[in-house]
Amino acid sequence: MNAEIIAVGSELLLGQITNTNARYISSQLAELGVNVYYHTVVGDNAERLKQAIELAESRADLIIFSGGLGPTKDDLTKETIAKHLGTELIMDQTAMLSIEAFFQRVNRPMTENNKKQALVLDGCKVLANHNGMAPGMFYSHDQHIYILLPGPPKEMEPMFQFEAKPLLASTLNHGEIIVSQVLRFYGIGEAELETQIMDLLETQTNPTIAPLASDGEVTLRVTAKTSSEEEAWRLIHETEQLLLSRVGDYLYGYNDESLASSTTKLLIEQGLTISVAESLTAGLFQSELAAIPGVSQTLVGGVVTYTADSKMNQLGVSKEIIEQYGVVSEECATAMATRVKTMFKTNIGVALTGVAGPGEHDHQPAGTVWIAIILPNDEVVTHELHLSDMRNTNRLRAVKRTFHYLIQLLST
Amino acid sequence: MNAEIIAVGSELLLGQITNTNARYISSQLAELGVNVYYHTVVGDNAERLKQAIELAESRADLIIFSGGLGPTKDDLTKETIAKHLGTELIMDQTAMLSIEAFFQRVNRPMTENNKKQALVLDGCKVLANHNGMAPGMFYSHDQHIYILLPGPPKEMEPMFQFEAKPLLASTLNHGEIIVSQVLRFYGIGEAELETQIMDLLETQTNPTIAPLASDGEVTLRVTAKTSSEEEAWRLIHETEQLLLSRVGDYLYGYNDESLASSTTKLLIEQGLTISVAESLTAGLFQSELAAIPGVSQTLVGGVVTYTADSKMNQLGVSKEIIEQYGVVSEECATAMATRVKTMFKTNIGVALTGVAGPGEHDHQPAGTVWIAIILPNDEVVTHELHLSDMRNTNRLRAVKRTFHYLIQLLST
Numbered sequence: 001m002n003a004e005i006i007a008v009g010s011e012l013l014l015g016q017i018t019n020t021n022a023r024y025i026s027s028q029l030a031e032l033g034v035n036v037y038y039h040t041v042v043g044d045n046a047e048r049l050k051q052a053i054e055l056a057e058s059r060a061d062l063i064i065f066s067g068g069l070g071p072t073k074d075d076l077t078k079e080t081i082a083k084h085l086g087t088e089l090i091m092d093q094t095a096m097l098s099i100e101a102f103f104q105r106v107n108r109p110m111t112e113n114n115k116k117q118a119l120v121l122d123g124c125k126v127l128a129n130h131n132g133m134a135p136g137m138f139y140s141h142d143q144h145i146y147i148l149l150p151g152p153p154k155e156m157e158p159m160f161q162f163e164a165k166p167l168l169a170s171t172l173n174h175g176e177i178i179v180s181q182v183l184r185f186y187g188i189g190e191a192e193l194e195t196q197i198m199d200l201l202e203t204q205t206n207p208t209i210a211p212l213a214s215d216g217e218v219t220l221r222v223t224a225k226t227s228s229e230e231e232a233w234r235l236i237h238e239t240e241q242l243l244l245s246r247v248g249d250y251l252y253g254y255n256d257e258s259l260a261s262s263t264t265k266l267l268i269e270q271g272l273t274i275s276v277a278e279s280l281t282a283g284l285f286q287s288e289l290a291a292i293p294g295v296s297q298t299l300v301g302g303v304v305t306y307t308a309d310s311k312m313n314q315l316g317v318s319k320e321i322i323e324q325y326g327v328v329s330e331e332c333a334t335a336m337a338t339r340v341k342t343m344f345k346t347n348i349g350v351a352l353t354g355v356a357g358p359g360e361h362d363h364q365p366a367g368t369v370w371i372a373i374i375l376p377n378d379e380v381v382t383h384e385l386h387l388s389d390m391r392n393t394n395r396l397r398a399v400k401r402t403f404h405y406l407i408q409l410l411s412t
Numbered sequence: 413m414n415a416e417i418i419a420v421g422s423e424l425l426l427g428q429i430t431n432t433n434a435r436y437i438s439s440q441l442a443e444l445g446v447n448v449y450y451h452t453v454v455g456d457n458a459e460r461l462k463q464a465i466e467l468a469e470s471r472a473d474l475i476i477f478s479g480g481l482g483p484t485k486d487d488l489t490k491e492t493i494a495k496h497l498g499t500e501l502i503m504d505q506t507a508m509l510s511i512e513a514f515f516q517r518v519n520r521p522m523t524e525n526n527k528k529q530a531l532v533l534d535g536c537k538v539l540a541n542h543n544g545m546a547p548g549m550f551y552s553h554d555q556h557i558y559i560l561l562p563g564p565p566k567e568m569e570p571m572f573q574f575e576a577k578p579l580l581a582s583t584l585n586h587g588e589i590i591v592s593q594v595l596r597f598y599g600i601g602e603a604e605l606e607t608q609i610m611d612l613l614e615t616q617t618n619p620t621i622a623p624l625a626s627d628g629e630v631t632l633r634v635t636a637k638t639s640s641e642e643e644a645w646r647l648i649h650e651t652e653q654l655l656l657s658r659v660g661d662y663l664y665g666y667n668d669e670s671l672a673s674s675t676t677k678l679l680i681e682q683g684l685t686i687s688v689a690e691s692l693t694a695g696l697f698q699s700e701l702a703a704i705p706g707v708s709q710t711l712v713g714g715v716v717t718y719t720a721d722s723k724m725n726q727l728g729v730s731k732e733i734i735e736q737y738g739v740v741s742e743e744c745a746t747a748m749a750t751r752v753k754t755m756f757k758t759n760i761g762v763a764l765t766g767v768a769g770p771g772e773h774d775h776q777p778a779g780t781v782w783i784a785i786i787l788p789n790d791e792v793v794t795h796e797l798h799l800s801d802m803r804n805t806n807r808l809r810a811v812k813r814t815f816h817y818l819i820q821l822l823s824t
Contacts, residue, residue: 011624013448015439016633018432022453027427036425037460041434041451048449055467071603072623105779107798111603131802152626154805212428276716282702283695286716290694291804293770301722303715304688304698310713310756344722358705392703 001172002035004060006052008068008077009151010043021066021149021156028160031180031223032169034062044074050084057144062168067151069134071113078137078148082121085141089119092126095135102133121148127163131155138167145171179232180207180223183243184257185250186404190218196246200239207239216400217259218250252407259403260288266410267298267348272376275344276302277315277336279327279353280369285399300344305336311353315339328354328364330382333372341374349374350406352398356391366391369398373405381409413584414447416472418464420480420489421563422455433478433561436569444581445590445637446474456486462496469556474580479563481546483525490549490560494533497553501531504538507547514545533560539575543567550579557583591644592619592635595655596669597662598816602630608658612651619651628812629671630662664819671815672700678822679710679760684788687756688714689727689748691739691765692781697811712756717748723765727751740766740776742794745784753786761786762818764810768803778803781810785817793821 005022012019022039029036037059042052049068056063068077082089096118103110117134120126127136127147132155137148147164149156185193194201194211197220201209207224222239224232244251253262267274276286283304289295305311308327312319317335325331333351341349350373357366367387374380385401387394417434424431434451441448449471454464461480468475480489494501508530515522529546532538539548539559544567549560559576561568597605602625606613609632613621619636634651636644656663665674679686688698695716701707717723720739724731729747737743745763753761762785769778779799786792797813799806 007451010622012435012451013438014442014622014633015435015437015448016624017626018430018435019451020430023424023427023430025427026425030426036427037455037457038464039419039424039431039451039453043449045449052450070625072606105798105800108601109604111601111607113603113607131805210428278695280702281699282711283690283698283714283716284702286695286718287693287699287807290692290696290718290768290807293803296718299694299718301716301718301726302695303726304695304713306698306702306708306711306713313757314713314715314755343726345725356702391705395699395702 001061002037002059003029003062003064004038004040004056005036005064005066006049006056007039007041007066007151008044008049009041010045010074012041012067013043020153021151024153024157025064025066025149025160028165031178032165032172033178033225034168034172044068044076046076046080049076049080053081053084061143062145062147064147064149066149066156069117069136069148069150071111071117071133073113075116078119078121081139081146081148085121085146087139087141088122090122092118092120092135094128095120095126098129098135099133121146125167127159129155129159131158136163138164176225177227177229177232178223178225179229179236180221181236181240182255183220183222183240183251184253185218185220185247186216186252186259186400188218188247188250193218193220193247193250197243200242200246204239207235209239209243216397252404259400259407261292263403263406263410264289264292264295264298266407268294270410272298272348272410273300273344273346274298274348274350275300275340275346277340277349277351278302278304279306279311279336279351280356281352281395281399282306284395285350285352285402288399288403300346302344303340311336315343326362326364328362328368328370330370330372330384333370333382334374334380337372337374337380347376348406350402352402354385354394354398356394357389358391365389367394369394371398371402371405373402373409375409381405413473414449414471415441415474415476416450416452416468417448417476417478418461418468419451419453419478419563420456420461421453422457422486424453424479425455432565433563433568436565437476437478437561437572440572440577442592443590444577444584445588446580446584456480456488458488458492461488461492465493465496473555474557474559476559476561478561478568481529481548481560481562483523483529483545485525490531490533493558493560497533499551499553500534502534504530504532504547506540507532507538510541510547511545533558537579539571541567541571543570548575550576588637588639589641589644590635590637591641591648592633593648593652594667595632595634595652595663596665597630597632597659598628598664598671598812600630600659600662601625605630605632605659605662609655612654612658616651619647621651621655628809664816671812671819673704675815675818675822676701676704676707676710678819680706682822684710684760684822685712685756685758686710686760686762687712687752687758689752689761689763690714690716691718691723691748691763692768693764693807693811694718696807697762697764697814700811700815712758714756715752723748727755738774738776740774740780740782742782742784742796745782745794746786746792749784749786749792759788760818762814764814766797766806766810768806769801770803777801779806781806783810783814783817785814785821787821793817
């Protein structure tokens with residue numbers, strides 16, 4: 001089976017947004033072993049969309065659309081497909097109820113054009129949208145499969161993964177099972193990691209090993225194709241052991257885990273509470289923790305002390321430390337972490353202070369960061385970072401590094 | 413003139429990287445008034461690339477390629493175009509010297525396949541690459557213009573902007589100027605906003621009005637095409653006035669502004685300092701503020717009180733309030749905001765407390781949020797929200813709403 005992905009939306013052609021959907025869907029199809037030969041982007045124009053559909057039908061078995069399912073009159077994906085295939089659009093009651101429930105929940109009036117979103121292709125399998133209003137569709141017609149997905153990634157991605165992908169997988173079922181597992185690494189560059197496992201990358205055929213880098217993290221996706229799930233996992237674990245014997249020091253988690261979720265998991269498992277004092281990151285570390293459900297078992301709270309005065313007044317960092325060493329120093333970070341641990345009566349206290357940039361601050365160049373971690377036995381661990389001159393990259397990197405230090409400390 | 417953008421690379425079709433080049437080039441072409449009707453992505457396959465070129469020739473005047481100019485044997489963009497157009501590839505001496513200089517600079521041996529990168533289409537204008545090795549090309553042939561650009565964004569973007577765009581602009585020069593401005597709205601849904609301005613959307617031709625929604629925000633892009641910049645701005649302001657007479661209550665900014673940057677701008681302009689007490693958002697509000705350079709003029713700091721105990725111990729919220737009204741209540745939010753304002757000695761105190769979800773908490777359903785804002789004159793403003801059962805959507809929405817309330821309070 002081969003596929004073409006058509007993203008619909010003039011905002012893409014105007015360069016207002018990036019077509020991240022094509023990447024997401026492609027990576028998911030790669031897992032299923034479906035070849036993608038083309039991505040196409042077309043605007044909110046019925047005639048050009050129709051031409052794109054005809055072209056895709058001539059060269060692909062599976063055509064996946066994203067976008068153009070919204071309530072407004074320039075949303076015309078399903079209308080154009082219905083007309084092209086000679087199919088009716090019918091009202092889907094489940095979708096209608098869920099749209100009505102949405103408006104009740106947010107306490108906003110529902111307008112007439114929102115009802116349009118509950119219309120689906122007659123005879124399709126409706127894909128539920130748990131993160132928005134427009135339902136998706138899975139429609140087989142004349143040797144082709146058409147999958148219609150909403151444009152916003154936070155609606156499209158879960159719908160593809162949990163609704164469309166299982167349907168596709170069962171359609172594809174050749175008696176072969178594909179299982180994959182992602183290993184997540186931090187603290188090692190992509191080139192260096194690849195060098196360490198080059199011989200495995202070059203010789204492995206089943207499971208395959210696919211590296212990918214983003215935002216300072218590197219992942220390896222290990223994919224086995226075989227006749228039973230048991231056998232697939234046996235192959236995966238065998239390869240995993242080989243990989244970890246080379247680069248296991250940098251492993252922090254699997255699959256959808258993140259540095260924040262791995263940290264939270266370790267803290268909860270070990271029954272430890274945590275509090276945080278933040279300067280340059282200004283709440284980002286705590287907020288990333290709080291994104292993980294269940295974190296209230298470990299995160300008690302913390303303080304954001306953005307100014308030197310607030311470090312003294314709220315955390316009780318001494319004037320001497322600030323005058324002698326500055327706010328970006330090992331001494332200040334240690335004092336902040338010690339004080340926040342005491343104030344919030346937690347097992348662990350963490351502090352981040354530094355220069356986000358782009359300019360310098362307190363005689364330190366942008367990207368200078370001090371991190372202090374006070375362990376349950378009051379042992380102090382500190383780290384100095386020298387990052388870039390990019391404000392928000394620095395803030396995010398400082399947070400990720402801190403998670404990584406905590407994972408290392410809690411794993412030993 | 414209308415254009416098609418063809419990105420070449422199997423890594424795009426495998427979902428390993430996102431096609432950000434198409435967005436960048438599209439936004440640049442929009443500034444020049446060139447219509448883009450299609451984006452195409454095709455793999456490192458000569459036959460399918462040739463088909464994509466023929467298709468693009470049938471529907472576009474300008475064809476822009478990115479990717480496939482590298483040294484390896486799967487880089488075949490210029491080879492395929494040369495063969496298709498019956499043109500020779502010749503060695504460009506300037507490009508060759510610059511490749512040799514690059515290898516001297518990084519002190520690495522130059523391999524034979526790197527020389528391939530200095531080959532260009534005979535008769536093209538060579539586009540210098542100041543950030544990598546592969547030169548770009550601007551080639552006119554039989555009513556079409558072909559622009560070949562390297563794939564890596566940090567090479568492609570400056571090459572497009574400083575080399576290709578001026579050549580295109582001089583080719584296009586019809587004496588017509590295009591100016592556009594984005595109006596940013598919050599607190600109104602896309603469908604409702606469109607309903608309010610439907611007649612304008614349907615009748616406007618110059619300027620055009622293009623709506624776009626994402627993450628609870630709606631934007632309108634107003635684009636004028638005319639003979640002078642002055643006239644373009646006159647037309648834009650005229651349309652802007654019409655739009656604002658309908659939906660001006662929801663406007664919060666222009667172009668690249670965000671809710672956080674508009675809030676920061678207003679706070680700094682009015683010489684006001686701010687502190688924040690956060691529960692469900694756990695630092696996200698402060699972190700979003702801290703992403704804006706210059707925010708240290710207004711953000712002093714704040715407290716994250718994730719547990720009921722920390723609300724009492726760190727902020728001094730009374731046990732009575734928590735027992736009688738609960739932690740998710742107007743009374744608790746008001747006490748938190750009042751206390752943080754006093755502790756941090758700021759002009760404004762803000763508090764957010766609520767149930768992030770997915771489950772209920774303290775007898776309140778997921779998505780219940782109380783926001784309190786204490787103004788410089790100690791006036792108290794509170795809002796109750798009923799959001800969804802999606803944890804991180806709720807946290808982000810609560811933060812955005814709070815920014816919006818602050819913008820409204822500071823603008824009146």
